Amino acid sequence: MTQLSLHHISLPVRDLARSAEFYDYTLGLPRLPRPEFGFDGLWYGCGDGQLHLIVNPEGTYRNGPVTGRDIHFALSTKDFDGFIARLSAAGYSEDAAPDDPKRLRVQRDSDAGFAQVFLMDPDGHLVEINRARG
Template sequence: MTIQGLDHFTVLTEDLETTRRFYAEVLGLREGERPPFGFPGAWFYCRGRPVLHVIAGRDLPAQRSGVIDHMAFSATNKEEWKAKLQRHGIPFDLRRQPGTGVWQMFFLDPNGAKVELDFGDEPEKASAGARG
């Protein structure tokens, strides 16, 4: 009996269309098939797998993140991501993980959920702690 991997994250939203645009247009996830649950929402796919579920029509908690701090995705082309987030007016925090050299870019989705992009083996082009 073992855990096989992480299946998906779920984000609650008050504004389904804005959330759809963010995950499709900004993050580049593909919206795809979703079972007919009987409440509004969307599923977003990465490499053919539904990795993010969005649920609308429910009350959101006062503390948006609850006990989950963030969701993280592996990504490439850090400089292109910086430019894209800046074009969309999305502030971000970029820092280098101590010991591993992995670049981490943190920003919020339209609902206040923290998103992290991890860039494995990218060249040194920005200083740690740089702000977007």
Template sequence: MIEVQQIHHVSLAVTDIERAKRFYREILCLEEIDRPNFGFPGAWYQIGSQQLHLIVYPEAKTLRGTNELSSREGHFAFRVKSYDETLRWFKEKGVTIYENPTSKSGFAQIFVADPDGNLIELNTEQ
């Protein structure tokens, strides 16, 4: 039997690492950590005990080709401290969002897309 302990990391394909790093640093406020030299561009971020890995791979089949927001598309979620502060931050930065403060999931949700269309949910308890 497999006994999964936790998610270690999520990897996302991106097309332009500098553009992606600006988004994850300036919009999502993540701090980059050291990454081994794999011979291709990318970036790693520590988020609690998990990591986010960005990999430059323009041929990836997972690139959506759109920044259209939908809660039903594949995505990953960050838990944030404050829904209202997160919402205010995105609005100040001019980030396009999809709000779902009364989701049936029990989470108050905000969805954003990175520059390559990767969907990210930010949520809090309702």
């Protein structure tokens, strides 16, 4: 059977500068070169895969509280506690109100078998950061 691997995830964004600040500084992802497509966007490296941001105000955006039971993508880190501290320094908090866009949902002993934190990017896309195994 043909093996598949994840190449990239594309997310629509409303404000590229605002989203770039989140992915550049809050998450610390490295930018990748992007071809000229005739519309604005950015590419980021994520391990062996990529994250593509595409400016599209008419895109699909979610509303609602931070939960792990909605469409999301996940990134792993070997320094989970350090990453929680990084998010806290960027103004994210477990104590934020459920509808606060900077609310963290931390599960240190999740049923998945590894620690997880869920947060939203500036456009409401749900992001999971989990403790890398090994």
